[in-house]
Amino acid sequence: MLNSFKKKILAGFLLVTLLCVVSLTTVSLLEARKIATNQMKKDGIAISNMVRKSLGKNKITDTKEMSTILKEIKKELKEDMVYLSVCNTNYKVIAHNDDNMINTGIENKEQFENILKEGKTIGLIFKRTTEDKVYNVSTPFYEDGKVVGIINVGISLEGMNKLIKKGLIETLGIALVILVISFIIAILIARNISKPIESMVTKVNRVSAGDFTVEFHAKGDDEISKLMSSLNKTMEVIRNLIGKIKDEVITIDGVSQNLSSSSEENSASTTQVSNSLAEVAESSTNQAQQINEATEALMRFGELLENVNDKVIDVASSSSNIKNSAHEGSIKIDNLVKSVEDIKENFLSVTDRISSLSGSVLKISEITDVINKIAEKTNLLALNAAIEAARAGEAGRGFSVVAEEIRKLAEQVLYSSKNIHTLVETVTTNTNEVSYNTEKVSEKIQVQANSIEDTIDSFKNILGEVEKITPEVKEVSQKLNMTMDKKDTILNNVGTVSNISQELSASTEEIAAAMEQQASSTEEVSSSAEELTELADRLATLVSNLKTE
Numbered sequence: 001m002l003n004s005f006k007k008k009i010l011a012g013f014l015l016v017t018l019l020c021v022v023s024l025t026t027v028s029l030l031e032a033r034k035i036a037t038n039q040m041k042k043d044g045i046a047i048s049n050m051v052r053k054s055l056g057k058n059k060i061t062d063t064k065e066m067s068t069i070l071k072e073i074k075k076e077l078k079e080d081m082v083y084l085s086v087c088n089t090n091y092k093v094i095a096h097n098d099d100n101m102i103n104t105g106i107e108n109k110e111q112f113e114n115i116l117k118e119g120k121t122i123g124l125i126f127k128r129t130t131e132d133k134v135y136n137v138s139t140p141f142y143e144d145g146k147v148v149g150i151i152n153v154g155i156s157l158e159g160m161n162k163l164i165k166k167g168l169i170e171t172l173g174i175a176l177v178i179l180v181i182s183f184i185i186a187i188l189i190a191r192n193i194s195k196p197i198e199s200m201v202t203k204v205n206r207v208s209a210g211d212f213t214v215e216f217h218a219k220g221d222d223e224i225s226k227l228m229s230s231l232n233k234t235m236e237v238i239r240n241l242i243g244k245i246k247d248e249v250i251t252i253d254g255v256s257q258n259l260s261s262s263s264e265e266n267s268a269s270t271t272q273v274s275n276s277l278a279e280v281a282e283s284s285t286n287q288a289q290q291i292n293e294a295t296e297a298l299m300r301f302g303e304l305l306e307n308v309n310d311k312v313i314d315v316a317s318s319s320s321n322i323k324n325s326a327h328e329g330s331i332k333i334d335n336l337v338k339s340v341e342d343i344k345e346n347f348l349s350v351t352d353r354i355s356s357l358s359g360s361v362l363k364i365s366e367i368t369d370v371i372n373k374i375a376e377k378t379n380l381l382a383l384n385a386a387i388e389a390a391r392a393g394e395a396g397r398g399f400s401v402v403a404e405e406i407r408k409l410a411e412q413v414l415y416s417s418k419n420i421h422t423l424v425e426t427v428t429t430n431t432n433e434v435s436y437n438t439e440k441v442s443e444k445i446q447v448q449a450n451s452i453e454d455t456i457d458s459f460k461n462i463l464g465e466v467e468k469i470t471p472e473v474k475e476v477s478q479k480l481n482m483t484m485d486k487k488d489t490i491l492n493n494v495g496t497v498s499n500i501s502q503e504l505s506a507s508t509e510e511i512a513a514a515m516e517q518q519a520s521s522t523e524e525v526s527s528s529a530e531e532l533t534e535l536a537d538r539l540a541t542l543v544s545n546l547k548t549e
Contacts, residue, residue, distance in 0.1 A: 009193060013186035014179075021175035025168070032167040036160040037135070041123035044137025044153045047077065048121070051084060051151050052141065060088060060141070060148045066095035067102065082134045082154035086141060089116055089148060115140050115150050125157070133157055196224045200231070212239050253533060365428070368421045375414035382407035 054069050070084040074097040086095040091106040106112065114120045119140045126136035134154040141149035196219075203214045212235060216228035382403045389400030 009190040010183075010186050013189070014183060017179055017182040017186075021179060025171050025175055028171045029164065029168055032164050033160070036163050037123075040135045040155050040160060041137060044123055044135065044155055045121060045139065047073075047081070047084075047153045048137055048139040048151050051153070052139070055086075055141075060086075060094065060143055063094045063102070067097070067099065070095055070097045073097075080156045080159050082156050083152070084154075085152045087150050087152065091150075094149070112138060112150060116147055119147055126154070128154075135160070193224075196228070200224075200228065207235070212242065253537070362428075365421065365424045368417050368424060371417040372414060372421070375410045375417060378410035379407055379414065382410060 051070065051073060054073060055066055058065050058069075066086055070086070074081055074084055083101070084097045085093050085101065087093045087106055091109045091112065093101055093104050093106070096102050112122075115122060115138055121137070121139045123135065123137045125133055127133050135157055137153045137155070139151050139153075140147040141151050143149075200216060203216060206214050214235060216231045216235075219225060385403035386400055386407070389403055
């Protein structure tokens with residue numbers, strides 16, 4: 001919408017003017033309303049004072065006389081007067097120019113309290129029960145120096161509204177005139193500013209099309225004129241620069257053609273040298289690879305020899321260990337034979353003692369049987385004694401107590417004897433089992449002794465074989481050590497040849513890489529020369545389209 005500098009200036013100017021007009025109109029309207037309200041309050045106070053004088057010496061109870069006076073005053077006043085009334089301290093109308101309003105109450109009583117309390121006069125916009133609004137002025141009504149009621153004067157708001165409306169119309173008219181004048185001034189200012197700018201835009205468009213012969217004519221000494229002068233100096237610098245570019249383009253074209261031909265010749269020579277070096281590098285690489293393979297084979301052979309030598313050393317060491325271990329084992333087995341013989345003798349002694357223990361246990365069993373029989377007989381005797389004591393009556397009571405104690409003692413002996421008999425049977429059973437196991441162990445010891453004798457014979461055979469193999473192992477180890485010494489000499493010679501071959505191959509590869517890099521650089525130079533030639537041609541074409549004369 002605002003697609004031009006001129007429209008933007010007009011829009012900004014009109015917006016500022018419109019804001020000023022609206023602000024001025026609002027302030028004027030509020031001021032007019034304030035003036036009209038103050039005027040109505042003054043008129044109302046004047047009318048209230050006139051009503052108070054007209055009522056004169058009438059008392060608050062003379063309601064009819066006061067209503068008549070109010071009606072006469074209403075007739076004499078302007079049509080803007082809506083009502084005149086008097087109300088008592090209970091806010092009840094007692095006199096009114098309209099008889100229908102007598103004895104009615106006043107709404108919003110809290111607004112009139114200060115009149116009765118402090119005797120103040122108030123003015124406010126009051127909404128009546130008929131929904132119309134009036135400006136009400138209320139003053140105190142005195143009787144004998146005391147406030148006994150309120151005189152109310154209602155003034156119509158139509159006059160104030162007419163006055164405000166008239167002021168608003170006048171203000172809007174003035175604002176409209178100001179707005180039109182501002183619009184005309186804005187057009188003139190915008191045209192004066194935008195005209196040279198539009199001229200500059202047209203000439204700059206010609207420059208963008210390639211016409212650098214354009215000149216900007218400045219008039220005056222304002223910022224736009226200074227901008228045109230700066231543009232003229234800029235155009236002069238650009239014309240000189242384009243002329244120099246044309247001259248340099250011709251020079252660059254010749255240099256790029258010479259550079260391109262030289263690069264092509266250098267590239268051909270470099271390619272030939274690079275191919276020859278590639279063949280030499282390939283031969284060196286193959287030779288180095290073959291030497292490396294031979295070196296690796298020799299190293300694997302050397303590792304195998306070292307492993308064999310280690311194994312032989314281990315065998316020699318193991319043979320010696322076996323011999324020592326077999327000798328120590330033979331000694332320990334001899335000791336073991338002696339221990340087995342001792343164990344065998346001890347077991348025989350234990351067997352004899354267990355047999356003796358079995359006989360003793362049988363004797364203990366016979367003794368417990370005798371004790372059991374004695375205890376049973378003693379128990380019977382104690383029972384008979386108790387029976388005889390009972391027959392004797394009081395004289396046999398002491399004997400009865402003794403007989404009872406003997407019976408209990410006999411029962412305890414019988415109980416203990418039975419326990420001993422049970423234990424003896426258990427010991428007999430265990431002794432029989434131990435005797436049986438002892439015989440089994442004795443048999444196993446005899447078998448173990450036979451096995452140990454066989455083991456002694458095996459150890460003797462091992463010692464004989466180990467003593468035979470030890471000299472042979474030492475001889476093999478000496479021959480392997482001689483072979484290892486010769487292997488190290490061969491590996492050193494082959495390693496020297498391999499290092500020389502690898503250095504030769506690496507040097508050849510480095511030279512080949514350098515030649516390839518040189519060839520690549522030559523190709524890049526040639527490509528850059530061709531691009532420079534094309535760039536010079538394009539630049540010459542572009543510059544030729546620029547108009548400077």
